[in-house]
Amino acid sequence: QLQLQESGPGLVQPSETLSLTCTVSGVSISGNNFYWGWIRQPPGKGLEWIGTIYFSGRTYYNPSLKSRVTLSVDTSKNHFSLKLNSVTAADAAAYFCARDVMGDGFFDLWGRGTLVTVSS
Amino acid sequence: EIVLTQFPGTLSVSPGERATLSCRASQSVSNSYLAWYQQRPGQAPRLLIHAASSRATGIPDRFSGSGSGTDFTLTISSLEPEDFAVYSCQQYGSSPLTFGGGTKVEIK
Numbered sequence: 001q002l003q004l005q006e007s008g009p010g011l012v013q014p015s016e017t018l019s020l021t022c023t024v025s026g027v028s029i030s031g032n033n034f035y036w037g038w039i040r041q042p043p044g045k046g047l048e049w050i051g052t053i054y055f056s057g058r059t060y061y062n063p064s065l066k067s068r069v070t071l072s073v074d075t076s077k078n079h080f081s082l083k084l085n086s087v088t089a090a091d092a093a094a095y096f097c098a099r100d101v102m103g104d105g106f107f108d109l110w111g112r113g114t115l116v117t118v119s120s
Numbered sequence: 121e122i123v124l125t126q127f128p129g130t131l132s133v134s135p136g137e138r139a140t141l142s143c144r145a146s147q148s149v150s151n152s153y154l155a156w157y158q159q160r161p162g163q164a165p166r167l168l169i170h171a172a173s174s175r176a177t178g179i180p181d182r183f184s185g186s187g188s189g190t191d192f193t194l195t196i197s198s199l200e201p202e203d204f205a206v207y208s209c210q211q212y213g214s215s216p217l218t219f220g221g222g223t224k225v226e227i228k
Binding site: 004039045046047048049060062063064096098106107108109110111112113 | 153155157162163164165166167170176177208210212213215216217218219220221222
């Protein structure tokens with residue numbers, strides 16, 4: 001069954017690094033021109049694109065977060081990852097991973113999301 | 121970056137009625153690269169429409185999208201119980217990708 005599943009700590013301390021992984025099942029992460037993205041949604045607010053990665057490692061970042069974000073991919077484990085450093089309360093959100101077919105920029109398959117709280 | 125404004129913020133509709141949701145862009149969306157998503161609580165967002173009017177695979181034909189330039193519309197012709205959810209638009213015509221704030225469709 002084709003699905004994406006986010007995983008990682010639900011609580012991160014201020015100034016620390018948020019690390020999440022998206023495990024892809026049912027399809028190869030390196031197949032068919034698939035691109036893989038991260039999107040977040042603070043409580044009660046709209047969605048915000050964080051960045052997108054291709055299996056080759058090529059990345060595309062939102063300029064508003066680029067200085068703090070690193071995306072990576074591990075084809076052997078069929079997963080991709082997000083690291084966001086120097087987090088503040090403003091980074092508390094539900095984090096979603098998603099698939100972008102052909103790199104067009106829209107997302108045809110999403111994970112259910114994982115909620116990250118920033119607090120000491 | 122392109123700012124997307126969705127209105128109304130909340131739409132109260134009775135089952136079986138028609139719902140019309142709007143998404144306005146701060147500047148023209150290139151090639152009408154505008155998508156719509158549905159979000160139900162606790163579920164993964166679902167792609168409904170891309171390229172302003174193309175229904176995604178498996179999406180019922182009661183969902184339709186239209187528009188170009190800066191003004192886009194999602195129409196649900198006859199609301200089913202499972203359609204009460206939050207709907208978000210997204211432009212992918214220019215970077216960074218941006219989303220609207222969402223419209224909540226609630227039962228009247």
